Amino acid sequence: MQNDRIDVRDAGEIDLIELVRGLWAQKWLILGITLLVTVGAGLYAFLSKPVYESKLFIVPPTQNDIAELNYGRGKSTELDIYSIAYVYEVFARNLQGESLRQQFFNEVYLPSLSEAERKGSLDRLFERFSRELVIKGLGKGLPDRFSIAVQGADPVQVTKWAKSYVQRASEAAESELIKNVTTEASVRARNLEQRIVSLRENAQRVREDRIQQLREALKVAESIGLNFPAINSTAAVDITVETGQKMDYQRGSKALAAEIKALESRTSDDAFIKDLRSLQMRYNFYRKLNIDPESIAVYRQDGSVDVPESPIKPKKGLILVLGFVAGLLLGGFVALVRFALNRNSEDQRGG
Numbered sequence: 001m002q003n004d005r006i007d008v009r010d011a012g013e014i015d016l017i018e019l020v021r022g023l024w025a026q027k028w029l030i031l032g033i034t035l036l037v038t039v040g041a042g043l044y045a046f047l048s049k050p051v052y053e054s055k056l057f058i059v060p061p062t063q064n065d066i067a068e069l070n071y072g073r074g075k076s077t078e079l080d081i082y083s084i085a086y087v088y089e090v091f092a093r094n095l096q097g098e099s100l101r102q103q104f105f106n107e108v109y110l111p112s113l114s115e116a117e118r119k120g121s122l123d124r125l126f127e128r129f130s131r132e133l134v135i136k137g138l139g140k141g142l143p144d145r146f147s148i149a150v151q152g153a154d155p156v157q158v159t160k161w162a163k164s165y166v167q168r169a170s171e172a173a174e175s176e177l178i179k180n181v182t183t184e185a186s187v188r189a190r191n192l193e194q195r196i197v198s199l200r201e202n203a204q205r206v207r208e209d210r211i212q213q214l215r216e217a218l219k220v221a222e223s224i225g226l227n228f229p230a231i232n233s234t235a236a237v238d239i240t241v242e243t244g245q246k247m248d249y250q251r252g253s254k255a256l257a258a259e260i261k262a263l264e265s266r267t268s269d270d271a272f273i274k275d276l277r278s279l280q281m282r283y284n285f286y287r288k289l290n291i292d293p294e295s296i297a298v299y300r301q302d303g304s305v306d307v308p309e310s311p312i313k314p315k316k317g318l319i320l321v322l323g324f325v326a327g328l329l330l331g332g333f334v335a336l337v338r339f340a341l342n343r344n345s346e347d348q349r350g351g
Contacts, residue, residue, distance in 0.1 A: 019336075023339065026338060026339070029331060029335055030331035030332055030334075033331035033334060034331045037323050040323065041322065041324075041326075042319075045314050045316040049153045050153065052308045052310075052312065053150070054150050054155070054159040055147055055148070055150075055305075056162045056301065057303055058147070058301065059302045060084050061088065066084060068296045069177055069178075072185070077282075079188065088144065090177055091298040100168060100169055101133070103168070104164075105125075110125070133151075133161070134149045148165060148166055158308070173298045177296075178293060178296075181291055182290075186286070189286035192282055192286065200269060207269055213248065214248060217251075218249075218256040221253040226253060229252045
């Protein structure tokens with residue numbers, strides 16, 4: 001039994017040696033296949049179009065960047081102040097919005113393609129565009145930081161596209177915010193205008209009531225022949241719209257007639273309306289409120305964006321190494337298959 005084990009072991013050793021010799025005998029086949037695959041990988045690496053990537057990083061604006069949006073806002077105006085978080089949220093929503101991506105695809109990406117490339121399915125072209133323009137957050141540690149990466153064959157073009165895409169998102173966010181501000185100001189102005197109109201109408205009605213009161217007092221004064229104020233009367237001439245004297249006839253017919261004439265000839269009650277001027281100032285402010293887009297910023301760029309000098313793919317060195325390894329494995333496999341087939345043939349002839 002021991003001799004049988006030795007024979008089996010020796011047979012195994014002989015098979016292994018035979019295998020190595022068989023593979024060595026086919027070394028030129030292995031080297032040829034390895035060289036062929038390596039050359040193919042090299043051709044792919046050097047002939048395929050290089051792909052460049054431009055990456056831009058975005059962070060929230062500062063309080064000074066959004067100060068223009070908060071002009072005329074605060075507790076005294078009953079208009080809430082825009083916070084940095086809210087402004088940046090509006091920008092981030094526009095940056096990641098599908099409408100902006102579709103617009104950029106139609107207006108910028110499609111016109112840049114050749115006629116042959118544009119003949120493909122729009123869905124597939126959009127999928128390709130989505131792979132070449134990637135927007136993502138940088139993790140839980142940096143929730144307010146975004147990266148915008150654009151890939152393409154032209155390094156200048158991808159850099160320009162990255163900047164243009166962010167600029168479009170910025171303009172959309174600024175337009176939305178400015179529209180919100182002006183709409184709120186317009187509503188506030190209409191409310192103030194209505195208050196002013198109401199105060200003027202009320203003042204006119206009060207003046208008309210006062211004129212009617214004075215006319216009746218004048219009749220009383222004329223009926224008793226009282227042309228001038230009584231000696232003991234303390235009534236004084238008062239032509240405001242809010243006088244509430246009960247004994248107006250004691251002022252005499254001359255004073256009453258003069259006050260009636262003054263009230264009837266009055267063209268405006270504005271000077272006699274309390275707080276009217278402050279309301280008018282606030283109304284004019286909101287009616288003329290105008291936000292300059294150039295004076296606000298809804299984001300900040302973190303770092304500079306330079307034109308990429310080296311492509312991100314293909315990685316020529318890595319492709320050559322992988323090609324060499326794959327060729328070596330393939331050559332070894334082919335040689336192993338040939339060795340097994342030859343041995344089976346020999347065994348059959350020997351049998």
